[in-house]
Amino acid sequence: MRRLFPTFALVALAVIVFAGWMHLGVLDPRNVGWVIDGHDRGQSAIGLAAYLRAAGSWPLLHQPLIGAPDGMALLFTDSIPLLGLLLGPVAPWLPPGLQFVGPWYLACMLLQAGFGWAIVRRHAPDGVSAWLGAALLVLMPVLINRYGHASLCAQWLILWALWLHLDPVRARRPLWWIALLGVAALVHSYLLLMVAAIWASSVLRSLVAEPERGRTLIHAAIVAIATALIVSLHGILGQHFGSTGTYGRFPMPIDALWNPGNPTYSALLPSSPESGRGFEGFQYLGAGLLALALAALVRLAFGLRHGADAEALPRDALRRLAWLVPAFLIFAVVAIGPQPLFAGQPVGGVRLPPAIIDLLDPVRASGRLFWPVTYTIAIAAILIMCRMKRAPLILAGALALQLVDLMPMLAAVRATSVLADTPGTYHRTPDPRWDALIARAGAVDFQPPDPFGDLVVMEEIAWRAVRQCRPVPFFYASRETVATRRRLDAAARRFRAGLIDPARLYVLVDGAVPPALAHRVRHLDGIAIIPPSAAARPRGKDLCPTK
Numbered sequence: 270m271r272r273l274f275p276t277f278a279l280v281a282l283a284v285i286v287f288a289g290w291m292h293l294g295v296l297d298p299r300n301v302g303w304v305i306d307g308h309d310r311g312q313s314a315i316g317l318a319a320y321l322r323a324a325g326s327w328p329l330l331h332q333p334l335i336g337a338p339d340g341m342a343l344l345f346t347d348s349i350p351l352l353g354l355l356l357g358p359v360a361p362w363l364p365p366g367l368q369f370v371g372p373w374y375l376a377c378m379l380l381q382a383g384f385g386w387a388i389v390r391r392h393a394p395d396g397v398s399a400w401l402g403a404a405l406l407v408l409m410p411v412l413i414n415r416y417g418h419a420s421l422c423a424q425w426l427i428l429w430a431l432w433l434h435l436d437p438v439r440a441r442r443p444l445w446w447i448a449l450l451g452v453a454a455l456v457h458s459y460l461l462l463m464v465a466a467i468w469a470s471s472v473l474r475s476l477v478a479e480p481e482r483g484r485t486l487i488h489a490a491i492v493a494i495a496t497a498l499i500v501s502l503h504g505i506l507g508q509h510f511g512s513t514g515t516y517g518r519f520p521m522p523i524d525a526l527w528n529p530g531n532p533t534y535s536a537l538l539p540s541s542p543e544s545g546r547g548f549e550g551f552q553y554l555g556a557g558l559l560a561l562a563l564a565a566l567v568r569l570a571f572g573l574r575h576g577a578d579a580e581a582l583p584r585d586a587l588r589r590l591a592w593l594v595p596a597f598l599i600f601a602v603v604a605i606g607p608q609p610l611f612a613g614q615p616v617g618g619v620r621l622p623p624a625i626i627d628l629l630d631p632v633r634a635s636g637r638l639f640w641p642v643t644y645t646i647a648i649a650a651i652l653i654m655c656r657m658k659r660a661p662l663i664l665a666g667a668l669a670l671q672l673v674d675l676m677p678m679l680a681a682v683r684a685t686s687v688l689a690d691t692p693g694t695y696h697r698t699p700d701p702r703w704d705a706l707i708a709r710a711g712a713v714d715f716q717p718p719d720p721f722g723d724l725v726v727m728e729e730i731a732w733r734a735v736r737q738c739r740p741v742p743f744f745y746a747s748r749e750t751v752a753t754r755r756r757l758d759a760a761a762r763r764f765r766a767g768l769i770d771p772a773r774l775y776v777l778v779d780g781a782v783p784p785a786l787a788h789r790v791r792h793l794d795g796i797a798i799i800p801p802s803a804a805a806r807p808r809g810k811d812l813c814p815t816k
Contacts, residue, residue, distance in 0.1 A: 283378040294689030295371030303688035308417035311728035316346025327357030337740030351455035384428035401664035430467040466596040512627040520606035521550030521636035534678040541613030550636020557671025565650035710774035718743035718757040722778035738813035771803035
């Protein structure tokens with residue numbers, strides 16, 4: 270029982286924080302209404318549901334319904350391809366229309382607590398201090414704030430990478446890094462980039478500080494090749510993706526570590542007005558971790574100046590973390606971007622050539638890239654303060670301060686899942702006639718194919734379509750190939766000219782009706798549609814097994 274107690278304590282920590290972050294109803298896979306609410310987590314759930322409904326491409330991670338006729342990789346609907354890989358073999362036996370976003374959230378909290386504990390326990394004077402340190406790493410505002418992006422809640426991958434980097438034995442073993450990078454490649458490309466930078470920093474340290482350079486290079490090559498093979502499961506290698514030209518619009522504000530960026534998020538510290546530009550660069554540490562980081566900085570400066578003994582500071586851990594500085598400097602420059610923000614306002618800037626903007630388009634949400642730095646600051650502060658004589662008391666005080674400060678943020682985020690306790694799945698499209706319309710259609714076509722349309726309506730109708738295995742030619746995705754965008758633009762031009770497929774259900778997302786089609790338009794739940802006028806055997810019948 271004594272050995273199991275830390276596990277019970279960590280599970281309790283994760284469950285308690287989860288319950289303060291989300292309504293518990295999100296854990297029921299049959300409870301869908303809360304997830305198709307216009308956030309990106311709805312896109313994530315729909316992409317995975319389409320993959321499981323078609324159930325024909327496993328172990329490849331590409332589904333044929335969303336983005337038909339070409340289909341789309343799960344990676345580009347932020348649908349957590351790892352879940353597709355795990356659930357794919359049992360997909361034929363799963364009922365259609367389940368969501369796994371809620372259980373994924375809980376899994377992320379459990380893993381966040383576990384890896385937080387693994388990092389701190391080695392340096393903590395006792396189990397209580399280790400638990401308090403893990404609790405601070407669970408209550409990271411950058412995690413709490415990512416509720417809208419389910420895949421990006423897997424910030425335990427950053428903790429896993431830092432745990433490996435800090436461990437002198439595991440850091441030398443390529444299988445550990447293959448496991449980490451492989452899982453990251455199956456979750457989200459941004460997280461893969463972050464943990465790959467930590468791995469590269471660990472390789473750099475081994476090349477410079479250790480004698481067996483040839484072995485290090487061989488291991489690095491093995492890790493890189495294995496990761497590339499896992500990435501190939503997405504089926505995206507060799508495709509040509511268009512640039513959105515939006516790098517620089519989603520930066521990290523210079524004061525992001527201490528500026529909540531949202532006046533409703535902090536109970537203790539002032540915030541600049543909500544501008545919308547700082548969301549992706551949200552890096553607020555919270556009052557507890559800020560206080561701990563300042564105290565750790567003073568302790569570190571004092572210890573270095575007065576030659577503190579080896580037990581007074583976690584010197585080996587800090588030296589290993591210092592090897593991350595080159596990668597983190599690059600991340601900081603890219604995250605801040607060409608037009609820096611401070612206190613919610615621009616403070617100068619430079620105009621980048623279009624070629625550079627296009628080159629950086631894969632990381633256009635650049636503010637996220639600072640997450641590993643934010644976590645490293647928090648971890649360094651916790652490890653330094655763990656060496657203090659009253660470490661449990663200090664960490665408990667920091668945790669209490671963190672909780673008080675973040676209570677408004679937790680309440681605001683929890684409110685976004687209130688629909689989990691509300692009966693019904695479809696809140697904008699409740700009319701039961703939708704199902705009959707979709708059943709008659711060969712496909713469900715949203716016009717215009719604009720990712721900034723009414724996402725709640727699009728998600729609810731797309732969910733109905735996927736349940737019935739109907740192709741959806743356009744749906745919001747994080748990346749589009751050039752060929753896909755050309756196809757969608759050509760379809761939009763035909764639609765504006767009044768040329769439509771009579772077997773399709775058209776949903777006019779913006780309500781604009783081409784004059785040539787005005788006589789065909791009907792309204793359902795206040796939404797303009799063009800019902801199918803001709804019967805067609807839906808292509809989905811060839812894609813989905815009978816359930």
